[in-house]
Amino acid sequence: MTAPKLRLPVETARLLIRELAEDDLDALYAWRRHPAYRxxxxxxxxxxxxVEAELGAILGDQTDYRRLRFLLGVIERKTGRLIGEAILKLAPALRHRQAEIGWAVAEDLKGKGYATEIGRALLDAAFGPLKLHRxxxxxxxxxxxxRRVMEKLGMREEGTLREHFRARERWWSSHLYAVLADEYRKKRR
Ligand SMILES: CC(C)(COP(=O)(O)OP(=O)(O)OC[C@H]1O[C@@H](n2cnc3c(N)ncnc32)[C@H](O)[C@@H]1OP(=O)(O)O)[C@@H](O)C(=O)NCCC(=O)NCCS
Known part of the structure; x- marks a missing residue:
């Protein structure tokens, strides 16, 4: 089974989601370095x-036909500025048709609904052309x-992973949210 291919760029009302390029480093680093980012x-x-090493690895992945991980740039259409990240990771066992999504938005542009717009574009692609199930x-x-973005996207809370990750000398707990193809289509109608 070959990995389904995400067709890019993806356009939304205010944003354009596209492959990252070598000269995106400055913009990417500008928000990655902000303490709020992490x-x-x-x-x-x-x-x-x-960040440069990660960008290099992303650029290398772009030509891999077995690619499962899409870390993409988000452009604000009215300014042409790179303002965020969209992430889609296909689960390696392709027959299960599952993926994880994520988002990040530059600090000065938070609160405008951009992450929700990114998430909706990823879900539209996931349950549309990519034919995923969950x-x-x-x-x-x-x-x-x-968490609020996940709720706005119509994802349902499935539970809390308690202290499942260790970083920066402490334990991290996470909320897990998900949506199934049928549920999403019904809500989108
Ligand atoms: C999380 C993040 C992507 C949100 O981006 P954004 O573009 O501001 O998100 P949106 O505007 O689409 O929605 C944010 C929602 O959260 C709400 N919100 C923001 N801060 C909040 C807080 N401290 N408590 C409760 N709700 C909060 C906003 O009011 C908004 O909800 P509303 O539309 O009902 O008012 C952004 O803060 C970010 O990039 N953070 C750093 C990277 C990160 O953590 N990524 C997520 C990894 S899981």
């Missing part, structure tokens, strides 16, 4: 070198904004 993410400090998302239990 406040609720169990990741190490985002140095320019680390899509889930996770956020740290302290990440109230991301």
């Amino acid at each position: 406040r609720h993410l169990p990741m190490p400090r985002q140095t320019r070198e680390a 899509v889930f998302a996770m956020c740290s239990t302290e990440n109230l904004a991301s």
Whole structure:
């Protein structure tokens, strides 16, 4: 079974979701370095070198026909500025037709509904062209904004993973949210 291919770019009312490019490094680093970016993410400090290495790995993945992980750039259409990230990770066992989604938005543009718009575009792609069956998302239990985005997307809370991750010398707990293809289609009508 070959991995379904996400057709890009994806356009929404205000955003364009596209592959990241080499010259996106400055914009990507600009919000990755902001303390708010990783406040609720169990990741190490985002140095320019680390972001550059990650971007290099993403660019390398783009030509892999077995690609399962799509870390994409989000452009604000009215300004042409790269303002966020959209993530879609297909589960390796393709017959189950599952994926995880995620989002990030530059600090100065939060609260405009952009993450919700990103999430909706990912779900439309997942349950449309990609023909997936279930899509889930996770956020740290302290990440109230991301949890709210999941609710606005019509995802249902499936539970809390208690202290399932260790980073930055502490345990992290996460909410797990998901939506099934049928549920999403009914809500979208
Ligand atoms: C989480 C994040 C993506 C949200 O982006 P955004 O574009 O501001 O999200 P939206 O505007 O679509 O929706 C945010 C919702 O959360 C609500 N919200 C924001 N902060 C909140 C808080 N502290 N408590 C409760 N609700 C909160 C907003 O009011 C809004 O809900 P509403 O439309 O009902 O008013 C953004 O904060 C971010 O990039 N954070 C850093 C990276 C990250 O944590 N990514 C998620 C990984 S799981």
